[in-house]
Amino acid sequence: MDLDFEHILYEAKDGVxxxxxxxxxxxxxxxxxxxLEIMAxxxxxxxxxxxxxxAITGAGRGFCAGADLAGGAARPAEGERxxxxxxxxxxxxxxxxxxxCPKPIVALVNGPCAGAGMSLALACDIVIAAKSAVFLQAFCNIGLVPDAGSTWYLPRSAGRARALGMALLGDKVTAEEAADWGMxxxxxxxxxxxxEGGEVLRxxxxxxxxxxxLIRRAVHESFEQGLDRQLDLERDSQRIAGSTKDFAEGVTAFLEKRPPRFTGG
Structure with a gap:
């Protein structure tokens, strides 16, 4: 299924x-x-x-530079506060x-990744970046607050000290630094x-x-609840996973010493 949009391209190919x-x-x-196009x-x-x-990536030499300030994307309308x-x-x-989303999302960051563009990348489950890419929380440079989830995702991936350093100072972070930080x-x-991104996606x-x-849901919810509730979620998730055809295939493949042939069911 391919969809037509104004500002993004969407193509479904080989399960991705x-x-x-x-x-x-x-x-x-x-x-x-x-x-809204990305959401759709x-x-x-x-x-x-x-x-x-x-997969989410960018055309050309950048991933996403954040909101288009020159185009008025973040500027309030006349009289709008x-x-x-x-x-x-x-x-x-x-x-x-x-x-x-019930399926894993991978960001392939091919260049500058700033502001809400960085939020978009961090909201993905796996982020793979080209070494020339840089990450930037640029909000402090215009008097705004990191948004689109950055104040939630960044401290949980890079830690409080690094999140505050990026957000308060607006310094660029290289892809290799981001990987070293666990971001x-x-x-x-x-x-x-x-x-490499294609191999991960395959x-x-x-x-x-x-x-x-179910894995991605459990990890997301782990930040919101205590151990007892998380243990209950793992139990409930395992009941669902254990009833799938893919679980049966995984066990059969293990016993038969062959690669599993999962179908998504």
Whole structure:
């Protein structure tokens, strides 16, 4: 299933839904409607049985430069004082759609990743970045607060001290530093990004889809609750996973000493 959008490209191929931010002349900076397009693509992929993993990347030489300030994406309209309105109607629904997606999402960061673009990347389950990529929390430079989930995801991945350093100082962080901090999964040579990313996506797309979805849900919810509730969630999730065809196939393949052939069921 391929979908038509104004600011992104979407293609489903070989079990992977590819979302490409497509404003290369603006380093893929967010136009006002772009978060809603991403949300729609994520929801469509989540409901498509043929799609078992999602990828998000950027066209051209950047991943996403954040909101398009030059294009007015973050500037209040004349007389408008509510700088949070666009978050409420566009960015936050996008992040929630990503959180609720039943399939793993991989960010392939091919260049500058700033502001809400960094939030978008951190909201993915796995982030692989080209070594030339940089990460930037630029909000302090214009008197705003990190948004689109950055104040939630960044401290949980990089830690409090590094999150505050990035947010308060607005310094750039290289992909290799981000990997060392645990903020992203891996930094790779630029010419290896799509190859290594493709391998990860193939592995996910060929994996036990429902089980992977339950894993990502359990990890997300672990930040919100204590040990007792998390143990109950693991129990309930295991009951669901244990009833799937992929679990039966995984056990059979293990006993027969062969690679499993998961179907996502």
């Amino acid at each position: 839904g590819w979302i490409t931010l497509n404003r290369p002349d603006r380093l893929n900076a967010f136009a006002p409607s772009m978060p 693509a994520v929801r469509a992929a989540g409901g498509d049985a043929a799609v078992r993993a999602l 509510d700088a949070g309105r666009l978050l409420e109607i566009a960015y936050n629904p996008m992040i929630r759609a990503m959180r609720d 992203i999964w891996r930094a790779v040579d630029d010419d290896a990004l799509m190859g 592995k996910l797309a060929n994996g036990p889809t429902r089980g992977l979805g």
